[in-house]
Amino acid sequence: MARTRGVTIKDVARRAGVSITAVSHALNDKGTLSAATRAHIRTVADEMGYEADALARGLRRSTMGAVGLVLRSLDALGDYAPAGVDVFERFVGACASQALARGLSLMLVPDLTRAPVPPLAFSLDGYIVTNPHVDDPVVARLEERGIPYVTYGRPPGRPDFTHWASEDDRASARLVLSHLEGAGARSVALVRGTDPNSWNLEHQETYLGWCTEHRRAPRLYELPERAGVEGGAALAGRLVDDGLPDAVFCLTGRHAAGVQRGLLARGVRVPEETMVVTGSDSEHARNSRPAVSALELNPVDSSAALLDILQSLIAGRPADAPRLTQARFRPRASTRR
Amino acid sequence: MARTRGVTIKDVARRAGVSITAVSHALNDKGTLSAATRAHIRTVADEMGYEADALARGLRRSTMGAVGLVLRSLDALGDYAPAGVDVFERFVGACASQALARGLSLMLVPDLTRAPVPPLAFSLDGYIVTNPHVDDPVVARLEERGIPYVTYGRPPGRPDFTHWASEDDRASARLVLSHLEGAGARSVALVRGTDPNSWNLEHQETYLGWCTEHRRAPRLYELPERAGVEGGAALAGRLVDDGLPDAVFCLTGRHAAGVQRGLLARGVRVPEETMVVTGSDSEHARNSRPAVSALELNPVDSSAALLDILQSLIAGRPADAPRLTQARFRPRASTRR
């Protein structure tokens, strides 16, 4: 309420016996001031604990020292904040450390296209966007405003755009498929999400390619990300009806947990009759019985690369090349035969 | 770079054929305008997609629509953004959903007392501070500036301060101790962190009280939070030298994982000779062999309560009462006899 605005540039100027301009110049290493006054002003400013007001400054310059993070999962998941550390939660943590290490603040921002856009949203210096969709409206708004951004996951259908870092989805998919092959699976069903992001698209593409190579009939299922465990359990019915595959590869951890639960409930033995794997490790996958084999993604490496790129963009420098990180496969009981 | 500032209030005024003041008043339901002009201005503004610039607005009003989150673990852990700080990562996620649901953005802010304070830090509407210390300097700076704040974990030594939500640390401690008692443990060592926050202090107090009640000699160890798994492993040596207790209760998950690893490395059988428990579940605890029994905290409930309180404070309304949430005990192999 009675917010005591800190000491202003005017206060410093008065105390140091100089003009406001002089203070600004002294503190920002601009203008033509004698070394002596510069030093004097700095001393006074320090004594008074002066810190420039970010809002006033931002109004003139156009850099705020803060970047936004649009976290798709927050919108998709709503209130759901599961026990355990999934990709996105780890990603947030990693982005935060990386940003702070660079003297930037990180602001969590909801979908930029929905009703009440948070006031500061368009005043931030740049954005990190997770898993952009095809023709992503969030990305569109940022471009419209000329705000620099980087993406975690390549924006689909934009081969020209290079400001991204990503998991190596194609490599991940092959890792899983070859593990299943090794465990004896001949028919593998893929359960992907419905968001048209490169995560879903590249996995699907690799899966279909692999089916062609190995002359297997592809069995592709789509399940909305938000359907969660329940959706997975329901899907198990369709899997059974369509004829049980040797293995089910679910891109999201919650779907995998649900599918496995649904299969077990229908009397299907896992992993004996059908194996289950997920492309994104999660608490649900780990806590299921049997524990679900999973790819462990590496959002930490990606976040560092992303902030490097973003900082370059903000400074108007040429940016680094995109970067792929490799996932590790965690075999667990659900694929152990 | 060439940031295209969106459409300004001036543009709207010109287009609607009215003064700037009229636009401001129309859009904020102030002043004395006829219903007709008000409506007209609103229409024009909508058409043009006008949105007030948050910086300019914040300069006059004092509310930004954004709150800060000071995450102690970020500072303590530095670049380390591991699976293993579960509570805090879940807490961030939960705060973010809660904030967004209320139309607030959430800004992650590092320690407010260190060198480069992020520019926006003191322009935010309010703060959530995790685990404040005794005489916490972060809290001091906020009070100095008159910025409202709430804390996750009670600020130690401030019985008057009621704007907090917390895990019920005393109940948690008793839950663990009675479980160990039930599993046959007679001598229990407590390994706490060194931060003087209520998490450490209340657990210690409860532990000591329990020792007195049960006429057991207390065995108290302090290990810096940042010592992590390595620190825990090193501590195992001291535990052995001092005479093996029946059980070790580590407040942090990484310490527990380390202690267990150190014990096993020294040939101590867990749980047969000595049991291990942690007061804060984490990836490390879950992934250890044997898996470490843990308290599963509930940051989600707390975050909701905190945002309620914070919103009241910002609005200048009286705030809700503090709130305690209960942890669940997750018995695992490390205490199974």
Add this chain to the structure above:
DNA sequence: GTACGAACGTAAAACGTTTTATGCAATGCT
């Protein structure tokens, strides 16, 4: 008819910076 409120609008100050454009000595050069 003059005075007085309403009812409706607007001009201008303010918020705290940065930046642009000037001012004024003192110095250097013909």
Add this chain to the structure above:
DNA sequence: AGCATTGCATAAAACGTTTTACGTTCGTAC
């Protein structure tokens, strides 16, 4: 002596809002 140059410092404009204080115009009561 006269004129450009340099070195130092400042006044004032600008950023995009909100808010305060001030006009109008009109109808109504005296």
